Amino acid sequence: MTEAFAKQIETEARQAMTELVAAAKLKKGDILVVGCSTSEVIGGKIGTTSSPETARALVAGIYSATKERNIYLGAQCCEHLNRA
Numbered sequence: 025m026t027e028a029f030a031k032q033i034e035t036e037a038r039q040a041m042t043e044l045v046a047a048a049k050l051k052k053g054d055i056l057v058v059g060c061s062t063s064e065v066i067g068g069k070i071g072t073t074s075s076p077e078t079a080r081a082l083v084a085g086i087y088s089a090t091k092e093r094n095i096y097l098g099a100q101c102c103e104h105l106n107r108a
Contacts, residue, residue, distance in 0.1 A: 025066075025075065025077045025078065030077055030078070030080070030081040031081070033065065033066075033078060033081040033082060033085065034081040034082070034084045034085040035085065036085070037081065037082045037084075037085030037086050037089075038084075038085035038086070038088055038089045039085075040085075041056075041058075041085065041086050041089035041090060042089045044056070045089065045090070045093055045095060050093070050095050051093075051095075052093065052094040052095070053094065053095075053096070054095050054096070055095070055096040055097075055098055056090055056095050056096070056097055056098070057098040057099070057100060058086055058097065058098070058099050058100070059099070059100040060082065061074075062074050062075045062076075062078040062079050062082070063075070065078055065082065066078050
């Protein structure tokens with residue numbers, strides 16, 4: 025994975041979470057549970073192309089969007105996302 029692609033994933037994940045938080049009207053102290061697959065994010069079938077680099081980029085984007093709004097983040101995801 026290139027650094028540029030990882031940055032794109034991070035940016036898009038942050039934007040998606042920002043939009044989700046607004047649409048769901050989440051507020052400080054709420055919990056947002058995220059479930060996803062790194063394989064699917066990079067265009068593969070679930071469980072086929074797990075990627076720790078993709079996981080780090082996703083978590084960076086998702087966590088930054090929730091942290092700045094004081095929303096707790098829970099994850100039900102693939103092994104790499106759980107570790108990230």
